[in-house]
Structures are given as structure tokens and as C-alpha cells.
Amino acid sequence: xxxxxxxxxQSLKGKILVATPDLLSDHIFSQAVIYIIxxxxxxxxxxIINKPLNLxxxxxxxxxxTKYLVWDGGPVHKENIFFLHNRPDLPIVNDxxxxxxxxxxxxxxxEDFKLIFSNIINPENIKxxxxxxxxxxxxxxxxxxxxxxxxxxxxINIFDANTKNLWKxxxxxxxxxxxxxxxxxxxxSLN
Numbered sequence: 001x002x003x004x005x006x007x008x009x010q011s012l013k014g015k016i017l018v019a020t021p022d023l024l025s026d027h028i029f030s031q032a033v034i035y036i037i038x039x040x041x042x043x044x045x046x047x048i049i050n051k052p053l054n055l056x057x058x059x060x061x062x063x064x065x066t067k068y069l070v071w072d073g074g075p076v077h078k079e080n081i082f083f084l085h086n087r088p089d090l091p092i093v094n095d096x097x098x099x100x101x102x103x104x105x106x107x108x109x110x111e112d113f114k115l116i117f118s119n120i121i122n123p124e125n126i127k128x129x130x131x132x133x134x135x136x137x138x139x140x141x142x143x144x145x146x147x148x149x150x151x152x153x154x155x156i157n158i159f160d161a162n163t164k165n166l167w168k169x170x171x172x173x174x175x176x177x178x179x180x181x182x183x184x185x186x187x188x189s190l191n
């Protein structure tokens with residue numbers, strides 16, 4: 001009698017992925033910390049939360065003078081602005097990602113941006129992304145099995161704007177033996 005064992009990955013929705021040192025040569029995901037907003041059979045979606053761009057929202061959204069920082073969310077749909085916030089009481093909720101932390105995916109409707117620009121939400125409660133990170137069916141599960149990503153077991157404030165050393169901090173927390181990577185440059189070819 002033969003038994004087939006299927007490995008079914010638990011949904012990572014609401015979890016944090018930390019790039020392993022194996023991804024240091026990847027120009028997009030090197031030292032990336034990603035918040036996963038969806039992980040289903042069809043694939044996964046998330047936003048890189050620790051790579052600010054040299055842009056602010058007024059550079060990408062017409063008729064605004066708001067200087068919200070824009071983050072590199074990932075390589076998919078770089079022509080679109082996405083945002084996460086933690087104010088589910090506001091009418092700018094498209095989907096609640098994490099009910100415990102009140103993390104919501106906002107929609108890209110002009111009326112939502114109008115509300116945001118009327119200062120009903122503080123910058124520490126919202127984060128804007130250019131593009132997102134996406135994986136096809138089972139692709140993320142394979143990458144985790146191949147040790148491209150660590151799943152970080154603790155909560156972090158995804159809205160924190162001070163993320164310069166976030167990857168270095170988390171990689172050592174995950175495994176103290178990773179301290180060797182703490183001083184790795186963002187671009188390993190500079191080493």
C-alpha cells in the first residue's frame with residue numbers, strides 16, 4: 001500500500017516574510033520585509049514594507065500637495081498606488097486583512113484619496129505603495145521550502161516609517177547565527 005503525503009501550507013495572510021541571505025543578489029527582494037495580505041490556492045500578494053522610494057504621494061496622484069512617503073511595494077503593477085491603513089472605522093476600506101490589528105487594504109478610488117487628503121487619517125496610520133509583490137499558485141510555498149524566505153513569528157508595526165535597519169534586526173532575531181549578515185550592504189556587489 002502506498003501513501004501519498006501532501007504538504008499543505010497554512011495561509012500566511014497577515015504574516016511577515018523576511019528575505020533570507022540567499023536573496024541578497026536579487027535586486028528587488030534583497031533585504032526585503034514583506035507583509036502578506038493574501039495567500040490562497042491561486043497565489044499570494046503582499047507589500048514590501050521596508051523600502052521607501054524617493055517619492056511622495058504628490059508625485060503620483062494628481063491634485064494633491066500631500067507629502068505622504070511612497071514605498072516600493074514590489075515588482076507587480078508598478079503603475080498603481082496601493083495603500084494599507086489601520087482605521088477600519090473610515091469609509092476607505094476595501095478589505096480587512098487582519099481584524100486583530102485592524103489592518104485594511106484601501107481602494108484606489110478617487111473619493112478615497114479625497115478623504116485621505118482631507119486629513120482624516122494620520123501618516124502613522126497609513127502606508128502607500130507603488131506596486132506589490134505577487135506569487136502564482138504554490139510559488140510562495142515553494143520559495144519558503146527552498147529557504148528564500150523566513151516567516152517571522154512575531155508582530156511588527158507595518159506602518160513604522162523608520163525601517164532602515166528592519167531587515168537586519170529581524171534576520172538576527174530569527175536566528176542569532178545570522179549576525180554575520182547584520183552589516184551586509186544593501187547591494188552585496190559593494191562588499
